[in-house]
Amino acid sequence: MASQINATEFPGNIINNQFVPTPKTRHSINPSTGEPLYEVPYSTQEDVDAAVKHARTAFKSWSKVPFQERSRLLLAYADALSAQRSPLEKLLVQEQGKPLELAKTEFDMSIDWLRKFATMEVKDEVLDENEERTVIQTFSPIGVCCGIVPWNWPVLLGLAKVGPALITGNTVIIKPSPFTPYCDLKLGEIGMSIFPPGVFQVLSGGDDLGPMLTEHPDIDKIAFTGSSATGKLVMQSCAKTLKRLTLELGGNDPAIVCEDVDIDAIVPKITTLAFLNSGQICMLIKRVYIHEKIYDKFRDAMVAFAKSIKTGDGFEPDVVVGPIQNSMQFEKVKDMYSEIGKRSWKQALEGQVFKDSKGYFISPAIIDNPPEDSRIVVEEPFGPIVPLLKWSDEDDVIERANHGKSGLGASVWSKDLDRAERLARCLSAGSVWINSHFDVAPNVPFGGHKWSGIGSEFGMAGLKLCCNSTSLWKWKNVM
Incomplete structure (x- = not known):
């Protein structure tokens, strides 16, 4: 069980299961009062490089951990989050501004979704089979994933990137919005006592942090939620290293x-x-x-x-x-x-x-x-x-x-x-x-048409986008 968190202290980024302070810090504003909130890390390129290095090292072993063990740890994480949700819900109101009842709903959904992701195993699929051969589609983890999280639902949309990445055998780095860094840092802090080092890390920073991540040659996938205008910039940046990416963008x-x-x-x-x-x-x-x-x-x-x-x-x-x-x-x-x-x-x-x-x-x-x-x-x-x-x-x-x-x-x-x-x-x-609107579920794909996004999150379709697809041709007759 994770130790009790202090929802008002932010000693550093979460890198390799350690607090790593930065020379410079910053703070956000309580939108209800206009008053400054707590100081949080301001990541540098060195912080990014260190987190990515540890994520790549951890991927070598984490990707080989059986599904049942990854599931067990994800459920343990959901339990740890549930045990400490009360101070985090209040912190979410402070940093995001949403009413407390809606903050509780966000945590309800986040915890439920983690538990659902823990049951979703991406399995091989037999595409064709006859007396001579079998064709199998396999799904292996991509590597190091990075989730760029918006300020409107920082907990749900953060953990909805963490859960699919981890259950499919990837390591993940979360970058909170500069406007709402607090809960996401605490989510990483709770994860320190659950997951192996380097598996789940959180980097806080300013507007310059996003490009450091999207351009990094050793990050394999970006999952971004935000505006269509920023999504275009993310896609342009990812193109430099041909990263895989999922974009969930604006709607009307x-x-x-x-x-x-x-x-x-x-x-x-x-x-x-x-x-x-x-x-x-x-x-x-x-x-x-x-x-x-x-x-x-x-x-x-x-x-x-x-x-x-x-x-x-x-x-x-x-x-x-x-x-x-x-x-x-x-x-x-x-x-x-x-x-x-x-x-x-x-x-x-x-x-x-x-x-x-x-x-x-x-x-x-x-x-x-x-x-x-x-x-x-x-x-x-x-x-x-x-x-x-x-x-x-x-x-x-x-x-x-x-x-x-x-x-x-x-x-x-x-x-x-x-x-x-x-x-x-x-x-x-x-x-x-x-006869409804805004229904979402962890087992139902979610994405947009036109300028509202590329790819899907959630559901098996979303989980498969955390994987590389391989067509495995197995011929039965020895030449």
């Missing part, structure tokens, strides 16, 4: 609401899935297309429910919308809100920037049927603002929903499941839901 998810829905039943879910985590989730509902026959009634019901949503510090009771996570994103969201007056968008619900607060608070806004080419429709705001749009023709709404470069998620809402599935199959997105 449409929800198509048909005229036969039970408005009172679905409005709470759709509204919550537009404003959860202050809209800072790539696969939340970003555009709501409502059939014109029910548009006014649906809009009014959504506004009424949204007015009951509380905005505030994540430690306050009943808060649903916390702060925008960082000043850079805060300015982007404020810029989107400034478009309301410039473009004369009609507000069904007026959002407010909390100007008297030191935190980055903005309350939800609902835009009433703006033009289809508006920024609020075309761009992903990544904040608590959502447009409602009318539709009447199925072919037209499908074309509008599919328009643009994003293709992460989409949903259709209707009592007629056959109709809903017919529409859903026309949507270009990596995940499509019927």
Whole structure:
């Protein structure tokens, strides 16, 4: 069992199961208060080289550890994390800003996912067999994997990279976002007492750390979650050494609401899935297309429910919308809100920037049927603002929903499941839901179409992307 952690001390990077301090440190900001948080390491090229060297050394033995033992250690890690989750949940609220109940949900999911990954063994597959030969597809671990983690779900999206890498026999280095380094460093600290040295390491740093990792010749795969713009830079950087990579990038998810829905039943879910985590989730509902026959009634019901949503510090009771996570994103969201007056968008619900607060608070806004080419429709705001749009023709709404470069998620809402599935199959997105949105599971592949990503995470498809595929031809007759 891991020793009890101190959630306020960060003595160094986690390299080869040791704390390795750095000459320089940095800190992030509590987005609810604007106050500085704790000092954390600022990695140098020497730190990166040391971590990669230890990861490559550890890979030689870790890749040969039987699946059952890797599974046992991953389950032990999940248990250790569960035993220490309470202070980490509070730390997550401090660094990310999300409400405490949502932080608890993130830890629930993370621990459950680790336990599920521990059961998922990538096995050989017989592709063809006859009297003369057998053709087998085998899957061997790639080597040293690196997970680059975003600031919106730093625990879940960190461990969702750790679990698949380790269970398939790879070693892994995690790079947290500079905005949310704290929980990920503690995840690595807990792992020190579970995994062999060099198997699971964490490096904290600034904006220069990412390129050090993506360009490193001895890292074999990058798994990146973040914006499409940054994803292009990551892909460009990885190309220098022909690294394998998985990209999970931004989305602009449409929800198509048909005229036969039970408005009172679905409005709470759709509204919550537009404003959860202050809209800072790539696969939340970003555009709501409502059939014109029910548009006014649906809009009014959504506004009424949204007015009951509380905005505030994540430690306050009943808060649903916390702060925008960082000043850079805060300015982007404020810029989107400034478009309301410039473009004369009609507000069904007026959002407010909390100007008297030191935190980055903005309350939800609902835009009433703006033009289809508006920024609020075309761009992903990544904040608590959502447009409602009318539709009447199925072919037209499908074309509008599919328009643009994003293709992460989409949903259709209707009592007629056959109709809903017919529409859903026309949507270009990596995940499509019927009468729901933002459902994810460790055994279900997740990825995007178009500029929303390359490859898949989670599921057997995601685990196989942590492996090299070999076609093994076995001829039975001796020449």
